[in-house]
Amino acid sequence: MKKILLTGGSGFVGRNVIEYFANSNKYEILAPSSKELNCIDQEAVYTYLKNNRFDYIFNFAVYGDGLDKSKDPTKMLEYNLRMYLNFAKYSDMYDRMIYLGSGAEFNKQFPICSVKEEDVGKIIPSEHYGLMKYTVNRMIEKSDNIYNFRLFGIFGKYEPFNRFISNVCIKSIFDLPLTMRQNVYFDYLFIDDFLQILDKFLELDAPNYHSYNIVSGKRVDLQSICLLLNKLTNKEHRIIICKEGLGNEYTASNERICNEIDIKYTPFEESVKWLYNYYESIKSEIDIGRLLY
Secondary structure: OEEEEEEOOOOHHHHHHHHHHHOOOOEEEEOOOOOOOOOOOHHHHHHHHHHOOOOEEEEOOOOOOOOOOOOOHHHHHHHHHHHHHHHHOOHHHOOEEEEEEEHHHHOOOOOEEEEOHHHOOOOOOOOHHHHHHHHHHHHHHOOOOEEEEEEOEEEOOOOOOOOHHHHHHHHHHOOOOEEEEEEOEEOEEEHHHHHHHHHHHHOOOOOOOOEEEEOOOOOEEHHHHHHHHHHHHOOOOOEEEEEEEEOOOEEEOOHHHHOOOOOOOOOHHHHHHHHHHHHHHOHHHOOHHHHOO
């Protein structure tokens, strides 16, 4: 069995990755906590890699994602760069590393509409998070065995309740209005489809590129998601949009990854219904206050 090291295992994506690969008969996955492996500490990373022979690194840890208020926002740029560089420095100690990038590399101050990988760098990101992800991507492009999986919108179980699709699913279950600040077009990828792509990517002998937009390739606006949810549940919850007009679009092309991997995407309606049913099944465990604060 090949061996995987996952950082960021306590996050939304990480928890799903652990479940998926733990049930695989092809891989052994280790997901140390930040106390067990401090990714900001270069010596700690080196020692861990030296003591454990890994085939693949999933570098999914993020410092200061906006949810954990205990993190120092002034350290976000430095610490995230260190978490990448500490693993990149020892790239000869593993076969392949996959890093989680972001559509913010294209600069979210402007509409991002069906962008291709080649469009990165036309506008340098102005905010710290996007700049950090853009900088890492520039380094990945010059690497030998590191790959950037650029996410835009991803949803599924274990995601924070303030993420839009989970948020409106739970509000529907508790018969609350479905609300949004402003309508906007996103490219939403179901977590199960991400896991499928990740698994198949490991099987590629030699990927053709070092960065990929990991998206569905389809745009959907938030209001339409609310209407779909009302249709799926046979409910007529009020839809409240606080600000008129459309916000900046956030979508991308998936042509590059689809040319290398045969992906069977879950129909969007089916994935939203699945997530709604999941929250319905754990309704008694949901703290409704987490939707409000």
